[in-house]
Amino acid sequence: MTNVKDLVELLALKEINPTQFEGFSKTVGSPNVFGGQVLAQALNAATRTITNKRVLHSMHSYFLEAGDLEVPITYTVNIIRDGGSFSVRRVTADQNGTTIFILSASFQKREEGYNHQIKINEDVKQPEELMSWTEVLEQFGEVIPKKTKGFLAAERPIEFKPVELVDPFNKVDLPAFTNVWFKLKGDTSQLDLATKQQILTYISDYNILAAAMNRHASKAHWGNTQTASLDHSMWYFRDFDFDDWLLYAIESPNASGARGFAKGNIFTRDGQLVASVAQEGLMRPR
Template sequence: MTSVSDLLNLLILEKISETEFNGVSKTIGSPIVFGGQVLAQALNAASRTITNDRILHSMHSYFLEAGNLELPITYNVSVVRDGGSFSVRRVTAHQKERTIFILSASFHKKEEGYDHQIPMKPDLKQPEELLGWTDILQKFGDFLPKSLKAFFEIDRPIEFKPTEIVNPLDKKDVPPFSDVWFKLKGDAKNIDLATKQQILTYISDYNILGSTLYPHASKAHWGNTQTASLDHSMWYFRDFDFDDWLLYSMESPSASSARGFARGNIFTRDGKLVASVAQEGLMRPIVK
């Protein structure tokens, strides 16, 4: 995938019935289905059963089994409730007889109310000042670990620019914080809000678990640690556009019992808080 049009083709599912949909998979460099893809496809399925113009405001999900890239994924939607203000949907994802993922999503009618938000970090470097993943590959590719270089070599519909580059060869513990600018490649205009939320959810599964490894970087890295997303929750606050860079500001408050917890906030460049994310992931040391 190289552009937003490729990503849209991946996320918009084939309709089998009013509550059943099929999706296919594209690798992002790992041998299993990317969690962000399953999240976004499940939301696409859920949103297509909403007929009252309600807007997605939160979702909560669990990854149960690794997805097979070669098999289609079937999404079954249960209409849990259509109340006076909120509609709730439950989505179950299957490959053959295996349930690999479950998600609950809540949609809210448009209402006016009080409004506040936390501010974006001040004085961050702007995207124009930073190297993207493509730039990092071109500049440092010969010095990167083989697995990391292979990951960077995959074509993606998103460009990422971290405000600080953590050198994996330094083997030095660093604070559990990360700020990454991101932008879609290609024409991202005239996308409806539901689809923008699905794309944002896809992107939200990138980078976030990295902050859980940073405080242990002197001994832990992607090569000697078994990692996997266990759950993923997201809250959607305000409309936005993909015509400029957005900032994903992440932190890891805790790691224990072979699990790491991370959370993040997504802002527009001018500081509008668009969404918040929380995820717990497996981070099990590999004993050889």
């Protein structure tokens, strides 16, 4: 995938019947199905069963098994409730008769109410001051560890610009946070809100566990630590556009029991809080 058009096509599932859909996978440089892809495709399935114009406001999910890149994924939607204001859907994702993922999503009718949010960190460097993953690979490719180099080299419809660059050869523990700017490649002007939310969910599974790994960087790295997303929750607050860079500000309050917990907030460049994310991931020393 090289641009937003490719990503939208990946997330738009084939309908088997009104509550069952089929999706296919594209690698992001890892041997298994990318968790963000399953998250976003499951939301695509759930949204396809919403006929009352309600808007996604939250989702909660669990990753149960690693997904096979070569096998289609079947998404089955259970219509749990259509109440006066909220609609709830439950989605299961299956491969070869095994459930690999489950998700619950809630949709709300459009309403007005009280409004407040936390502020964006105004001291964070702007994307024009930073190198993208592509530029990091071009400049430091000869010294980047092989596994990281292969991950960075994968074609993506998103450009990432980390605010804090981690030196893999400087074995020191780092603060348990990371900030990453991101922007879609290609024309984003025709995306509706539901599609933007699915794309944002896809992106939200990138970078989040890095905040937990940073705190143990003197000894832990992606080569000697088994990592995997275990669960993922997300709350959607405001409409937004992908025509400019967005900031993913992530921190990790805790790591214990071979698991790392991280939470993140996604802001527009002018400081509007778009969404919040929480994830616990496996961090098992090999």
